[in-house]
Amino acid sequence: SQQGEEDPQALSIQEGENATMNCSYKTSINNLQWYRQNSGRGLVHLILIRSNEREKHSGRLRVTLDTSKKSSSLLITASRAADTASYFCATLETSYDKVIFGPGTSLSVIP
Amino acid sequence: DSGVTQTPKHLITATGQRVTLRCSPRSGDLSVYWYQQSLDQGLQFLIQYYNGEERAKGNILERFSAQQFPDLHSELNLSSLELGDSALYFCASSPRRGNEQYFGPGTRLTVT
Numbered sequence: 001s002q003q004g005e006e007d008p009q010a011l012s013i014q015e016g017e018n019a020t021m022n023c024s025y026k027t028s029i030n031n032l033q034w035y036r037q038n039s040g041r042g043l044v045h046l047i048l049i050r051s052n053e054r055e056k057h058s059g060r061l062r063v064t065l066d067t068s069k070k071s072s073s074l075l076i077t078a079s080r081a082a083d084t085a086s087y088f089c090a091t092l093e094t095s096y097d098k099v100i101f102g103p104g105t106s107l108s109v110i111p
Numbered sequence: 112d113s114g115v116t117q118t119p120k121h122l123i124t125a126t127g128q129r130v131t132l133r134c135s136p137r138s139g140d141l142s143v144y145w146y147q148q149s150l151d152q153g154l155q156f157l158i159q160y161y162n163g164e165e166r167a168k169g170n171i172l173e174r175f176s177a178q179q180f181p182d183l184h185s186e187l188n189l190s191s192l193e194l195g196d197s198a199l200y201f202c203a204s205s206p207r208r209g210n211e212q213y214f215g216p217g218t219r220l221t222v223t
Binding site: 030031033035040041042043044045048088090092098099100101103104 | 113115144146153154156159167169199201203209210211212213214215216217219
């Protein structure tokens, strides 16, 4: 079964608005990562947050992690058309054995 | 450019055939991961190698096998191909287990 589940499955916003995507997972994790994928291309790592961290920032990205709720959120502020892509969360289980990707959120930013 | 290379970019083959996909990780990265991405199954983790040794297995079929060579490049072998094996196959590398992964551009496999 999926470890990470993103929500919503699809999101459409106007340029300049903020976009928020959520990820829920099931087991204990060592870290949680967010990736972006443009159509048909390889995934690009965006940000990694460790299990003992609660919030992390990188440019226009803000990630939060709530281990008690087993959930994370990715906020993209002041979105741009170039942010149009699929966004995936990936969790690293504490056993270090596997990195499991969720099904992704498809974000469309309308100019 | 992530620094991870994959060959070939595209592959069209017939059912029952066998193919080999190749991946060269970023310089210095010891971990290599293989993923399959299809429209109906999403991104599925197949297998991970670390410095030549298999470290984790995901949803990899028995018809599929992989290895990582002493120079750290990796190959994914797919045999007795079926129509359902048509997908994008990604390789990713990372310097250590659990760190961020750097993805290659993928190999698009079409089985006819």
